[in-house]
Amino acid sequence: MFLIILRKIILFLCSVIVLLGLTFWFHVRVKNLGDSNLFDELMIYLNRICSLDFGISSESGHKVLNEFIPAMIASSELVVISIVISAVVGLLFGSYSALHKDTILDSMVTNTSIFFSAIPVFWLAQILISVISVYFDIIPSQHRISPLYDVPNVTGLILVDTLLISGEDNFSSFFNALMHFPLPVIALSILPVTEFIRITRNSLYGVMQQNYIKIAFSRGRSPYFIILHHAIRNALPKIFQQSSSIIFLTFTSVIVVENAFNWPGIGMMIIQAIKNNDYNIVSIYLLFVGILFIFLNLMLEALAEFFQYFKSGGVKING
Amino acid sequence: MAKTEFLDINARRKKVPWWRIFRNSWLPWYAFVTLVTLVILIAVSILFFDLNPYDQQSSEFFKKPNITFSFRDGIGKLILGTDDLGRDVYARLMYGCKNTFLCSFGAATISYIIGMMLGFITSVYSNPVTGSVRYFIRTMNSYTPMIFVFAIVTVLGPSIKNTLWAITVSLVPRFTNICYNLVDGEKKKEYVKAVTLDGASPFFIFKFSIFPNIRDTLISQYTKGLTMAILDVTSLGFLGLCVKDPEPELGCMIAENMDLVYTGNYWLIALPGLMIVLFVIMINIIGDGIRTSMHKESS
Amino acid sequence: MALLDIRNLNVDIKTPSGNLHIVDNVDLSVNEGEIIALVGAPGSGKTLMLQAITYLRKENISFRADRFKINNADLLQMPSKKRRKVIGENFSLIMQDPRSSLDPTLKIKYQIYEMMPKDKWYRMDRRLFGFITRKKLDTAIATLHRTGIKDHKRILNSYPNELSDVECQKVMITMAICAEPKLIIADEPISNLSISSRLQILKLLDKYNKNDKTSILIICNDLASIANFADYFAIFYGGKIVEFGSRHHILHNPTHPYTASLVRSMMIMEDPEREFNYKEYRTARSPDFAQMPVGCPYGPSCRYANRKCNKRPKLTITKSFRYFCHNPLPQGALFQEEDDDS
Numbered sequence: 001m002f003l004i005i006l007r008k009i010i011l012f013l014c015s016v017i018v019l020l021g022l023t024f025w026f027h028v029r030v031k032n033l034g035d036s037n038l039f040d041e042l043m044i045y046l047n048r049i050c051s052l053d054f055g056i057s058s059e060s061g062h063k064v065l066n067e068f069i070p071a072m073i074a075s076s077e078l079v080v081i082s083i084v085i086s087a088v089v090g091l092l093f094g095s096y097s098a099l100h101k102d103t104i105l106d107s108m109v110t111n112t113s114i115f116f117s118a119i120p121v122f123w124l125a126q127i128l129i130s131v132i133s134v135y136f137d138i139i140p141s142q143h144r145i146s147p148l149y150d151v152p153n154v155t156g157l158i159l160v161d162t163l164l165i166s167g168e169d170n171f172s173s174f175f176n177a178l179m180h181f182p183l184p185v186i187a188l189s190i191l192p193v194t195e196f197i198r199i200t201r202n203s204l205y206g207v208m209q210q211n212y213i214k215i216a217f218s219r220g221r222s223p224y225f226i227i228l229h230h231a232i233r234n235a236l237p238k239i240f241q242q243s244s245s246i247i248f249l250t251f252t253s254v255i256v257v258e259n260a261f262n263w264p265g266i267g268m269m270i271i272q273a274i275k276n277n278d279y280n281i282v283s284i285y286l287l288f289v290g291i292l293f294i295f296l297n298l299m300l301e302a303l304a305e306f307f308q309y310f311k312s313g314g315v316k317i318n319g
Numbered sequence: 320m321a322k323t324e325f326l327d328i329n330a331r332r333k334k335v336p337w338w339r340i341f342r343n344s345w346l347p348w349y350a351f352v353t354l355v356t357l358v359i360l361i362a363v364s365i366l367f368f369d370l371n372p373y374d375q376q377s378s379e380f381f382k383k384p385n386i387t388f389s390f391r392d393g394i395g396k397l398i399l400g401t402d403d404l405g406r407d408v409y410a411r412l413m414y415g416c417k418n419t420f421l422c423s424f425g426a427a428t429i430s431y432i433i434g435m436m437l438g439f440i441t442s443v444y445s446n447p448v449t450g451s452v453r454y455f456i457r458t459m460n461s462y463t464p465m466i467f468v469f470a471i472v473t474v475l476g477p478s479i480k481n482t483l484w485a486i487t488v489s490l491v492p493r494f495t496n497i498c499y500n501l502v503d504g505e506k507k508k509e510y511v512k513a514v515t516l517d518g519a520s521p522f523f524i525f526k527f528s529i530f531p532n533i534r535d536t537l538i539s540q541y542t543k544g545l546t547m548a549i550l551d552v553t554s555l556g557f558l559g560l561c562v563k564d565p566e567p568e569l570g571c572m573i574a575e576n577m578d579l580v581y582t583g584n585y586w587l588i589a590l591p592g593l594m595i596v597l598f599v600i601m602i603n604i605i606g607d608g609i610r611t612s613m614h615k616e617s618s
Numbered sequence: 619m620a621l622l623d624i625r626n627l628n629v630d631i632k633t634p635s636g637n638l639h640i641v642d643n644v645d646l647s648v649n650e651g652e653i654i655a656l657v658g659a660p661g662s663g664k665t666l667m668l669q670a671i672t673y674l675r676k677e678n679i680s681f682r683a684d685r686f687k688i689n690n691a692d693l694l695q696m697p698s699k700k701r702r703k704v705i706g707e708n709f710s711l712i713m714q715d716p717r718s719s720l721d722p723t724l725k726i727k728y729q730i731y732e733m734m735p736k737d738k739w740y741r742m743d744r745r746l747f748g749f750i751t752r753k754k755l756d757t758a759i760a761t762l763h764r765t766g767i768k769d770h771k772r773i774l775n776s777y778p779n780e781l782s783d784v785e786c787q788k789v790m791i792t793m794a795i796c797a798e799p800k801l802i803i804a805d806e807p808i809s810n811l812s813i814s815s816r817l818q819i820l821k822l823l824d825k826y827n828k829n830d831k832t833s834i835l836i837i838c839n840d841l842a843s844i845a846n847f848a849d850y851f852a853i854f855y856g857g858k859i860v861e862f863g864s865r866h867h868i869l870h871n872p873t874h875p876y877t878a879s880l881v882r883s884m885m886i887m888e889d890p891e892r893e894f895n896y897k898e899y900r901t902a903r904s905p906d907f908a909q910m911p912v913g914c915p916y917g918p919s920c921r922y923a924n925r926k927c928n929k930r931p932k933l934t935i936t937k938s939f940r941y942f943c944h945n946p947l948p949q950g951a952l953f954q955e956e957d958d959d960s
Contacts, residue, residue: 015458102677114607118599120550122557123573123592130580130588211719212729218672219733219797220706229732233723256554260577271558274473282473294458 023283055280073156075265086189090196098204125260347608415567430490438498535613542606658854710799716786720778856915863939
């Protein structure tokens, strides 16, 4: 087991080195080298990275790190909520689909998910905005909270901040912030829901063909008990493995969704930076997001292996 | 026949003419026919109709689409209306489709070929060099493709060619990974071991024992890659990273006309989105149909 | 009073290319305390019949029967919830591959507890692991001892992939016994084990049958292993029971040629000094169900086939045995076979 963790740490370090090289290449490409050596530049750059000085954004003039962290927090709020909701909905529909495979309802669920996975996220966002926000005027769609409210930036998470000042205005800012959530979350979580449905359906169907489920059925247990007790426990490892790609897919879509809904997160930041040729922000984005992805990936894999290891007791007998 | 004794059961199918490939299912066949019709429509519109997507006539902007048409002013202005600068929506749609789909089709095909070859090579010949290549590609696969796309497009500047190369680079690890897993899974099977013991060359093993069993998965992965490429190209277009301004492209069109929806011109973003959705769904259905019918043939 | 009473069972499988009629007009009845063995080549419909009886694989199996009663409770008329309960109370299954019959994510003890019948007092059995009493633990340990596992502590607290195959099979039998069934259905429980382990398992089942008067319905490929174990044999070929009789009858004077060939192959293994001409020994393979031969299914592979065998034979029922053949072997024909030249 420790060999596995060691391998993963080495992988992590290699990837970090590659990312640093990539951002350094950016840095070099932009800046005029002048008289100094490439190697000296590398040393200076590494020094700066180690002291967490990522430079100054050429557009706004502030430090890049100070702009990046609040944006990251705001984005992660949206991403986490949407992943949780999509996991729950996807598991429910996927289990239903797997248990009643090849019936009409199952084909309805599958075909709907195929249809929804074909819709581009930004177009869906536009439709949601124009139909629900503009035409029917039910829910607001732009920014995180109505500009009438003045919310202090304590943690960066809008829901927590509005809860902190809820005593003064009786939760009205909290509800206003809450009303800004549904549309981006729907737009962001449609694609993960379809993926979760597909994965859960395959995994659960494979598990239900196993013998222990049949024996439990023949014992006369009710189907709900069997599914909760046996089937889902055995289906989860497979779902777990593939969920990492879904999380990364969400991180990609969040860029587009934030642009559509004007959500002040890393998506908006990176697009402005690319349009304004602000390479410092682009390089810090690449570095941090890349490291985050690798870290998440490694953690998920390590977690899966950890559970596997302890479940199997670590020793196998070939009998 | 000594040769057939070595062959796996999947390789001994009889040949089926290509138009019967969707024999038992009507939906993929209809999707295929619709797709071909749309492609022919686009090609004919571009080549034979006199369309001009750049022509701005300020006297005729915001014309809504209407059904009655005559050929006086040109087809597009009367069927699908004009946008805020008086440009012909039909013309922009056709040229935009051409740009988007050629770009994504090219990216998907090139990355498919490169990815598959890399996958085969790293899987069949396992030595430290290919092993490290495989490790590297597996790491790259765990990132989402968009990171590389952004990196490349930022540095090189937005244009169609750069988008094509960026998306190609981002899809290669995915295809390599898939191909490697497939071939690796097949290598462990008993019939491959049997053929190896009989003294077959790697090429023989590959062509007769491994390839027929992974053929359907390969084709369905190609269609999935194609849909991913289309959605990536349109996403980049939406973000403004794909083409320069007067050029039409489906994502760009949606981004530009976003604000115009508020004044009631819904068709300006509905039509490009509809084209994207139609194409992606039909490619999905066709890929699914090919995979199902290939499965049925061999089972 | 018959524990299990089935008349005219027909099972079909739905394949992509139509319905395949596999099990054809099978009668079976099990009384208390009997051991009945279903013997036949793989693919002759034995497992399918069992899956149909226990309502396991519902999607592509359709079966119809004239009579299907458990303890005089008619299962064909029942709603499915009640049917499930009746089957659960009376039957207990042992499947072929012990490793895949155990849930790999749960410890053994929880799986054994789950098999026990719910006590009427403790309604809290609806929770995930049920209400685990001291009584359940004691029952589990006692049953494990009966199956021959001495170190119950290690077994109870381990996961299934830590145990060897024989231990897994013993755990399966423990689970089947703890359910306190009236009928144990065993689907090839010993086919995957080595010869010496087979005797262990069969001895256990026999002991349980004698002590608790439980009936056992065992499916087996190999007549030699269960020759001294079962009371009655039902020989399957091509989806029909071609012969049904007591042990003495089957082993000493079988009437159906297929039974005779099975018994002869068993005798060859028992007595290797007997001269046997391998060239003349023809094995019968299971017929292809999509292209069944007209008439008797054993016809094409039978030594005694004549023109009568193109017509479907009649099921002949005598006092102690049934057979399904036009040319039944006379008494003592088993030993005369050896001397014939054909």
